[in-house]
Amino acid sequence: VGKSTTAINLSACLAEKGKKVLAIDIDPQGNATSGVGIIKQELEKTVYDMFIGECRLSECLTSSIVDNLNVLPSNVNLSGAEIDLIGVDEREFILKKALEGVKDLYDYIIIDCPPSLNVLTVNALVAADSVIVPIQCEYYALEGLSQLIYTINLIQEINPVLEIEGIVFTMYDARTNLSNQVVDNVKENMHLNIYKTIIPRNVRLAEAPSYGLPIHMYDAKSAGSVAYMNLAKEVIKNNKNR
Numbered sequence: 001v002g003k004s005t006t007a008i009n010l011s012a013c014l015a016e017k018g019k020k021v022l023a024i025d026i027d028p029q030g031n032a033t034s035g036v037g038i039i040k041q042e043l044e045k046t047v048y049d050m051f052i053g054e055c056r057l058s059e060c061l062t063s064s065i066v067d068n069l070n071v072l073p074s075n076v077n078l079s080g081a082e083i084d085l086i087g088v089d090e091r092e093f094i095l096k097k098a099l100e101g102v103k104d105l106y107d108y109i110i111i112d113c114p115p116s117l118n119v120l121t122v123n124a125l126v127a128a129d130s131v132i133v134p135i136q137c138e139y140y141a142l143e144g145l146s147q148l149i150y151t152i153n154l155i156q157e158i159n160p161v162l163e164i165e166g167i168v169f170t171m172y173d174a175r176t177n178l179s180n181q182v183v184d185n186v187k188e189n190m191h192l193n194i195y196k197t198i199i200p201r202n203v204r205l206a207e208a209p210s211y212g213l214p215i216h217m218y219d220a221k222s223a224g225s226v227a228y229m230n231l232a233k234e235v236i237k238n239n240k241n242r
Contacts, residue, residue: 002134002170004031005205006231007112009224010132012036012214013232015068019107023064025074026095026120028081032112033073037065037212040075048077050098051123052084057098066214070106082118091119092158096127108235117151125155130165132235134199135186137172137179145190165238166193168231171201193238197231200224 004027011023011032025032026047030040045060050072057072064071085091095111103109111124125131133148135141149164156162167186173179187194199205205224208215215225 002136002168002199003027003115004029004035004112005209006132006134006168006170006199006228007032007110008035008209009205009215009228010231010235011069011108011110012064012066013216013228014108014110014235015066016216016229017232017236019068019236020105021069022061022072022102022106022109023069024072024095024109024111024124026078026124027074027112027114028076028079029114030074030076030078031209033071033075034212035209036069036071036214038062038071038073040073043073043075046077047072047074048081051078051081051094051120057102061102065212065217078120081120085119092122092126095123099127122155125152125162126159128159129161130163132165132168134168134170135182136170137176137182139178139182141182142185145186149190164192165235166195168195168197168199170199172198173201195231195234197227197234199227199231202227 007023011021015021023032033040045055047060049055050057050060060072062071062073111128113121113124131152135145152162169183200223202222202224204219204222205215208218211218215228219225
């Protein structure tokens with residue numbers, strides 16, 4: 001929970017801080033596409049066309065309403081990719097190969113994954129250097145985290161550089177004991193980097209996507225905007241320390 005919200009707003013906040021950013025939307029819902037002002041219905045080429053070999057990555061790149069932020073957009077067509085790629089040789093490496101020619105043009109490439117483990121998610125994990133895991137502060141999130149760690153361990157056999165960069169707690173409500181218990185439980189039991197920035201449950205964050213705006217452009221003073229700006233600072237600092 002919070003994957004698309006984090007992908008949109010982390011990408012936008014990194015771009016706002018002067019970094020060159022590419023956001024890749026590989027979720028058929030296309031929320032990371034529409035969340036930065038791109039009208040999905042008007043797209044001629046999307047990441048789907050790239051996956052099935054009908055265009056190069058550069059042909060479906062589009063700009064967003066945020067300076068320094070380019071997007072590899074998605075729409076509902078991508079839901080057919082799983083079937084279309086059956087039998088394709090090295091289908092897990094399509095995204096990695098496509099990025100070879102452009103990755104040096106960007107400071108950060110953020111990939112928004114679908115909510116299930118399929119060929120698209122595997123493509124993202126094979127192409128990525130690291131994973132940021134947004135966790136909603138509820139009990140079942142812990143089960144999902146254990147499954148994700150298992151999956152990443154499997155992917156590391158073909159992408160040895162892949163690591164979990166950190167966990168981001170989202171939809172945090174300081175008024176509930178459960179939110180605090182989940183945070184404490186993860187800190188005690190998971191030996192992983194946990195971002196100091198915690199994303200609060202915030203009405204403005206929930207409203208922003210319906211206007212096609214990242215939170216810092218919708219309401220720069222909101223708690224959600226401040227949190228994602230702080231997360232961007234942490235990501236930049238962590239990568240400088242590598």
